[in-house]
Amino acid sequence: MDRILIRGGVPLRGTVEISGAKNAALPIMAASLLTNEPLQLHNVPDLADIASMQRLLQHLGVSATYVAGEPGGIVLHAPEILSDTAPYDLVRKMRASVLVLGPLVARTGQARVSLPGGCAIGPRPIDLHLMGLERLGATIELVEGYVQARAPQGLKGAEIRLPQPSVGATENLMMAAALAKGATVIAGAAREPEIVDLADCLNAMGAKITGAGTSFIEIEGVPALHGAVHRIIPDRIEAGTYAMAAAITGGRIVLGNARLDFFGAAKEVLEEAGMMLEETDDGLVAGLADGGLRGTDAMTRPFPGFATDLQAQFMALMCVADGAAMITETIFENRFMHVPELARLGARINVHGASALVRGVKELKGAPVMATDLRASVSLVLAGLAAKGQTEINRIYHLDRGYERLEEKLGAVGAQIERVP
Numbered sequence: 001m002d003r004i005l006i007r008g009g010v011p012l013r014g015t016v017e018i019s020g021a022k023n024a025a026l027p028i029m030a031a032s033l034l035t036n037e038p039l040q041l042h043n044v045p046d047l048a049d050i051a052s053m054q055r056l057l058q059h060l061g062v063s064a065t066y067v068a069g070e071p072g073g074i075v076l077h078a079p080e081i082l083s084d085t086a087p088y089d090l091v092r093k094m095r096a097s098v099l100v101l102g103p104l105v106a107r108t109g110q111a112r113v114s115l116p117g118g119c120a121i122g123p124r125p126i127d128l129h130l131m132g133l134e135r136l137g138a139t140i141e142l143v144e145g146y147v148q149a150r151a152p153q154g155l156k157g158a159e160i161r162l163p164q165p166s167v168g169a170t171e172n173l174m175m176a177a178a179l180a181k182g183a184t185v186i187a188g189a190a191r192e193p194e195i196v197d198l199a200d201c202l203n204a205m206g207a208k209i210t211g212a213g214t215s216f217i218e219i220e221g222v223p224a225l226h227g228a229v230h231r232i233i234p235d236r237i238e239a240g241t242y243a244m245a246a247a248i249t250g251g252r253i254v255l256g257n258a259r260l261d262f263f264g265a266a267k268e269v270l271e272e273a274g275m276m277l278e279e280t281d282d283g284l285v286a287g288l289a290d291g292g293l294r295g296t297d298a299m300t301r302p303f304p305g306f307a308t309d310l311q312a313q314f315m316a317l318m319c320v321a322d323g324a325a326m327i328t329e330t331i332f333e334n335r336f337m338h339v340p341e342l343a344r345l346g347a348r349i350n351v352h353g354a355s356a357l358v359r360g361v362k363e364l365k366g367a368p369v370m371a372t373d374l375r376a377s378v379s380l381v382l383a384g385l386a387a388k389g390q391t392e393i394n395r396i397y398h399l400d401r402g403y404e405r406l407e408e409k410l411g412a413v414g415a416q417i418e419r420v421p
């Protein structure tokens with residue numbers, strides 16, 4: 001199994017190009033199931049999760065061809081649906097597979113999707129996806145680990161209230177409602193930039209969706225969607241990760257294609273912690289401001305709050321800040337798996353329920369550590385970049401789910417990092 005070796009202590013300088021957003025590309029790829037015409041996508045990142053979604057879509061009848069000479073250019077085409085079943089083997093590797101449920105039932109009137117099960121960061125139920133589909137008139141049954149959704153007469157527009165803003169449920173329901181008869185409102189919708197990107201793509205395909213980016217989304221169903229050309233937004237989590245990589249090493253880098261308005265509350269939190277973030281004509285300049293890093297509290301919230309997908313990276317940053325930071329995770333039950341690994345590098349962290357108290361130390365020291373999930377893994381990369389000596393990160397397949405060419409991008413801004421078999 002591959003490992004990553006890092007020799008820390010080099011301030012990062014230079015430019016990193018930010019890739020297309022994994023969490024925007026995955027639902028948008030699933031949207032290709034909604035039409036029998038080709039959907040041409042640009043800026044799709046080259047990631048293990050994208051390959052997993054492609055495999056699942058292929059199984060369902062979607063062909064994928066690459067746009068010649070353009071990395072990130074893919075044409076997805078589902079002239080007809082060949083299977084209505086998303087099997088366990090394909091779904092268990094990636095939770096976002098559940099995003100085919102809404103589109104499949106909307107297009108064919110039926111779908112069987114394996115329940116994704118929990119993962120390292122928590123149980124992650126899909127009850128809100130199912131409640132919303134029932135409101136749209138689907139009957140839902142659980143049979144042998146599979147969710148079976150049926151709407152032989154087609155889906156019907158409805159008012160759906162989400163008791164908490166789920167990103168995946170909002171996406172699944174927006175896609176399903178796009179082809180339902182009549183009007184749907186989703187109240188209490190999630191407001192993440194990836195939801196706006198999906199709505200933009202669906203509207204380019206002929207859907208009638210307004211209000212994406214607010215907690216009240218209205219969808220006027222249409223009888224059919226058509227093909228479209230769409231460019232995926234830049235990855236705000238990748239951008240935030242590299243911004244913190246620059247700061248933790250005392251460096252400054254330019255993030256090409258990054259958008260500061262996608263940072264939400266992370267902008268203020270990172271600035272309070274001693275970072276500078278400035279939009280320039282060349283890109284977003286990010287790194288350590290003139291003073292040092294300061295212990296700063298953060299609480300994860302749905303967008304525009306501080307993203308849970310940046311919590312582990314921020315914790316790594318706070319490990320070497322001056323003073324203490326209280327980091328509270330409110331989205332997922334078990335998203336502190338990085339704590340014992342950061343402790344192996346010399347971090348001082350105490351977890352009390354959903355909060356972690358991080359007391360900054362002068363220096364981290366390299367050690368072998370184990371990656372447990374995507375963002376936990378990259379927090380160890382950040383800590384390794386700051387640590388004295390060598391850090392060896394094992395189980396790095398998690399990183400390949402969400403970071404395109406990580407070693408190459410970090411190496412180009414001066415990091416001493418290599419992947420070894």
Ligand SMILES: CC(=O)N[C@H]1[C@@H](OP(=O)(O)OP(=O)(O)OC[C@H]2O[C@@H](n3ccc(=O)[nH]c3=O)[C@H](O)[C@@H]2O)O[C@H](CO)[C@@H](O)[C@@H]1O
Pocket residue numbers: 023024026095096122123124125126127128129130164165166167168169190308309331332333
């Ligand atoms: C592929 C993708 O885009 N993944 C992102 C998406 O995951 P995902 O869409 O799975 O996350 P959700 O927004 O749905 O989850 C938010 C919270 O709602 C709960 N919940 C969700 C659905 C449901 O039916 N019932 C329920 O109780 C979850 O357990 C969690 O506590 O948003 C998360 C929160 O920003 C991010 O960390 C993930 O990176």
Ligand SMILES: C=C(OP(=O)(O)O)C(=O)O
Pocket residue numbers: 023094095096309374375402
């Ligand atoms: C938790 C994440 O992804 P997923 O929802 O696909 O597990 C993530 O991107 O950090």
